[in-house]
Every structure is written in C-alpha cells, then in structure tokens.
Amino acid sequence: MTLEAQEIRVRYGRREALRGVSLTAEPGEVTAIVGPNGSGKSTLLGAIDGTLPHRGHVRLNGQDVSGQPAWKLAATRAVLPQASRLAFPFTVIEVVRIGLQAGTAGDRPEVPMQALARVGLAHYADRLFQDLSGGEAQRVMLARVLAQVWAPVEDGAPRWLLLDEPVSSLDIAHQLQVMEIARDFARGGGGVLAVMHDLNLTALFADRIAVLAEGRRVAFGPPADVLTDDTLSRAYGCALRVSAPPPADIPFILPHAASA
C-alpha cells in the first residue's frame, strides 16, 4: 500500500526532462520532492498523476494506474495543481462541492463546509471564486482536494494527496497552516506527495525528501540524511550550508520558530 514511481522518463520534444526517476511514498508520511527550477519536480508529479505521457510505471496502493478509469483513481487520490483558473463564476462553496462529487463522500453534504473551515475560509463560502486573491484561491482549491479524499483511510487502504507547490503564493502563517493540514492527513493514515520550493518548510514537515537535479534523483531519504551541505550544494549549483546562522546583524525568519 504505497505510491510507487518506477523509472519514470518524460520527454518534452527533444529534451529529456526526467531520465528514469524512481521513488516510493509511504502512507502515514509526507514525502517531498525538491530541486532547482527545471529539475523536473512538477514533471515528476505530472507523470505520477497521469497528466503527462511518460515511460515507466506508477503503482497506487499496489495497482498500476495506467488503464485504470479516471473515476476509480479519483476515489483514491486527489491532485492540487500549481495554479487554477476557473472559467465561469462559480462560488467558493460550489467549487469545493465539485471536489466532493468526485470522491466517495458524495452522500455527506457537510464535508465541503468542513473542508473550507479546515483551510480557514468558511466565511468565504458564498463569494465568487474569481474575486479571490491568489493565496485564497489556492486554499479553496486545497479545500476542494480535501473534500475529494476527506477520509485519509478508506476500506483499509490509504488515500493520497498529490500537491504541486501547495504553499507557493501563501504568506508564512498560511504556509504553516497548509503544511499542518498535509501532515495531519498523513498522521491520519493517508499519504502525501508534495512538490516543494521552500527548503525550510520541507525540513520542518517532510518525513522523506527526494532531491531532483537535471531530471535525475540525486538523493532520497529522511531530512537529516538528505539536507546536507554537500547534497544541496551539488543539486542547486551554489554553495549552501545547512543550519548555519547568518551574520548577527541581518534578521532572519524561519518557520521553525513560529507558533500559532
């Protein structure tokens, strides 16, 4: 019962964006994918969620996803895209309800409001989605995704959240809120696979980290093993030092020190 990607290869025209990347995400854990721009993070997620044509195999709870009908996959995993544009003037609650219809909690009409409350936007239910700020829209989309897989475990099988840069347009308080939601989902027995940009948040919330560079996996393991001077410096192509405090006269703000 894992989410397993095996030897994933993706080509964009002549360019090989992923050159055989494998990783296994465990239920009960937050697995993060990090790496520099263009390293193939979102491409890997796109291959795993079935959006991008690829070579290699993806197994969801032991079953190969290729050939499985969309509705069946939708009952087991939900995908949060990087950005969402909505074509028509739906309200916030209507958008979340679209997620509910997709999942298996369709007979529980209270779930969309609970999902909205979870992301702190219950009072926005009747607003038009198009009028929201970028960060608010992203949280509403997270609520939609949560409504789709509301229970982290169903019929004894874990469900999965695939998140593509879930905190990219959020302020620091909401970054923490969203990452806590992801961690709670994992603690509840579900699995989370997230593409992350922020290394500090990743260090704080991920149980396992895959580092990509130039379409290859250069490291995979728990934060303490992966987030090292050497690995990061090589992956990002600049000299990085982990857990080194900056010079005394420059202030720094780390999510590690935040408390609600």
Add this chain to the structure above:
Amino acid sequence: MTAITDPLVPPRDRLSRARALHWMLAAFLLLCALASLQVGAADVTLTALLGKLVSGEALSQMERVVLFDIRLPRLTMGILVGAALAVSGAAMQGLFRNPLADPGIVGVGAGAGLGAILAIVLGALLPAWMQELTGNHLTPFAAFLGGWGSTLLLYRVSTRHGRTSVATMLLAGIALGALAGALSGILVYIADDRQLRDLTFWGLGSLAGASWAKVFAAGPLILLSIGAALMLGRGLNALALGEATAAHIGINVQRMKNIAILAVAGAAGAAVAVSGGIGFIGIVVPHLLRLRSGPDHRTLLLNSALLGASLLILADVIARVIIAPAELPIGIVTAVLGAPVFLWILLKRRGMVET
C-alpha cells in the same frame, strides 16, 4: 424574460433556485406555445377553436389546416430549434471554457452555410431524378451534411493520439470558416438574382418552411443530441477547473469531448439545416441563465433548452405578426431583440461592478 431581473442572487441557494427555475421556465414555454398557436396571418385563434370544441361544434376545413398543418408543426419546429441552439451554445461554452463560444466554433455555421449555398446555386445542375427525389429538402439536407462534415473534419484535424486540443480546434475552425466563406463567395458570384434572394433569406433564418415532414426528419436527431448534451452537466462543471483537474476529479475528459462535439454537430447542424441562420439564442440564453442562477451545468443545460425554445417561438410570433400578412425572417427578430438585451446586461453588470 421575467426571470432576469437581479444578477446578484445570494449564491448559497443557487442550485435549488436553478431547479425551481426548471418549473418556471416550463410554464413560460407553455405560455409561449399557446401564444404561438393563437396568432398568425390567418384569422384563426386558439380561443375561438377551444370555444367551438366546448360547444361541440366541428372545426372547419380551413381551421383544421391552419392549426394542425401550419401552426402546430411550426411550433414544434420552433421548440426543437430553439432548444437545440441554446443547449448547443451552453455545451460549447462549457467545453471551450469561454462564455462567448457557440456552435459556430466547431464549424457548424460555416459548413452548413456552404452546404446550403451549394444546394441553392448548383442544385439546378443535378439530374432531374435527383431533383425530384430531394424536392425542396435539398437545401436543408445539404446544410446538415455541410455542418456535420465540417465539424467532423475539424475534430479530426485537432485530435492527435486520442486527445482533442480545443485550442487547435478553435484556430482550425477560423481557417475552415474562412475557406468556407471564400467558396461561398465564389458561388454567390456566379449565382443569379433569384438564387441570391434565396441565399439571403436562408441566411436570415426562418421557421416559415416548417412541416411535419421536416419535424420528423430533424426532430429525432435533435432530441437525441439534446438528451446526450444534458448528461454532460457534471463533466462540464469539472472542466471549468481545467482539463487536467477534470481528469483528476474522475471525468473521462476525452469521452466527454466526443459526446459534446457530436451532440452539438447533431443538434445545431439539424437546427440550422431546417431553419437557416438564427443567431444570438446560443449565446444570450445561457448567459442570462448564468446571471440568474449560476454556472452549474447540471441545471444550466436543461434551463437553456427551456428558455431557448420559449424565446425562439416568441420571436417567431413577433416575426409573424409585426408586418402581417407578410413575415419577417426570424433571424432579424432574434438579433434586433437579442443584441440590445445583451448590451443592456453587460452595461448593467459593469455599472454594478464599478459602484
């Protein structure tokens, strides 16, 4: 039209409101249908006929012909065409994720126009037995083939490896439209005066040629296509979030596209074939309904069918009475009424957004 007063509906109960609207619009359609049977060039009114029926008097031959052979098929045709155009519009807007899309976007209009012009201008060149066989159904038949054919062509062009690109379809549609326009232009150039007149009137649209034969020819296809389109509500809602997200939500996106495109080609193609070019219904009707009860396609498609049918037969009533005993092409009526209403809504909306 009473159903379009306040765009600022509290969204919370939009779904139940949209469902209540089914019944209001059905009642409105019934009213419009009665009006359509009541008035016309001949001095026969529904009320007088009902009076006769109540008193047990027999209908005269003329009354029977007017009611059963002229007004009733025309009314039926109007309902079918109006519903087909409005549902096609709503479905295309959902598929292209653009409130300005209409059946023309998949080449129905251009192809049907070319087919009709071919039939009108070159129909006389067909061997006599073929002309006899097709009679005056040649133009609608050619229009339908043209609309259907160009849609399928566009669809083939924009589908690769089993995936249809709506963006390619849009661009290819523009190219195909220009090509059809040029071919039509050549035919117009060689047409004689009578043919030019026929062409112009075909382009303006009319229900005047309605007959039971046409109803039975176009009706089944239109009903089937509308029925298929009505099943797309949930999928089109999901598609509003984008193709990738719709797939993640569990929608078989490619199958939905197939159904939507074929349904629109069938419904709009048949509607254009029997009635000519009737504009504005496909864009205005879904737009009005979205303002009233939100964009949820689960209710929007059926409401569009009901309102589209009502407005088209209402426009037909106006077309018949306004310069009686002659009648105006209905496309003129829908444009003259539809365009100002559309502008008024846009201006009102803008005013509300700015204040």
